[in-house]
Amino acid sequence: xxxxxxxxxxxxxxxxxxxxxxxxxxxxxxxAEAPPASAAIFKEFxxxxxxxxxxxxxxxxxxxxxQLTVELGRTKIAxxxxxxxxxxxxxxxxxxxxxxxxxxxxxxxxxxxxxxVVNDKFGIRLTDIVTPAERIRKLNK
Numbered sequence: 417x418x419x420x421x422x423x424x425x426x427x428x429x430x431x432x433x434x435x436x437x438x439x440x441x442x443x444x445x446x447x448a449e450a451p452p453a454s455a456a457i458f459k460e461f462x463x464x465x466x467x468x469x470x471x472x473x474x475x476x477x478x479x480x481x482x483q484l485t486v487e488l489g490r491t492k493i494a495x496x497x498x499x500x501x502x503x504x505x506x507x508x509x510x511x512x513x514x515x516x517x518x519x520x521x522x523x524x525x526x527x528x529x530x531x532x533v534v535n536d537k538f539g540i541r542l543t544d545i546v547t548p549a550e551r552i553r554k555l556n557k
Contacts, residue, residue: 486529486540487511487518516543524551 489511501507511517516528517540529540 482521483523485520485523486531487520525554526551 489509491507491509493507516530518525519527519529519540519542526546527542528544528546529542532539532541
């Protein structure tokens with residue numbers, strides 16, 4: 417131990433630490449040079465891969481779960497008002513009665529619809545589907 421009560425670090429410890437850092441940096445550089453997994457998936461669905469790589473089969477993605485949300489409306493509220501909410505409180509939303517509800521998949525608007533009740537459960541009847549071109553245009557904004 418030195419005068420400060422700490423163990424002195426030997427030259428071997430520093431050498432091992434520097435070597436470990438160099439290995440980590442080399443591994444990170446190799447990983448950065450490798451194409452991302454999404455590139456391989458794009459090749460498969462774009463038809464630009466080889467015949468053995470290309471599945472051209474939508475079944476590959478059909479079991480991927482997504483979050484579908486129907487949004488009644490939104491509002492902004494101050495924290496002091498939020499803390500005052502209690503059972504029976506009414507919160508005003510920006511959506512109007514009779515206005516179509518937004519249908520979002522993973523947070524992206526894909527359709528609008530109206531609320532229906534089927535066998536005592538809420539559902540939504542789609543009235544307007546957002547075209548792929550419109551979705552891409554909104555992403556670019």
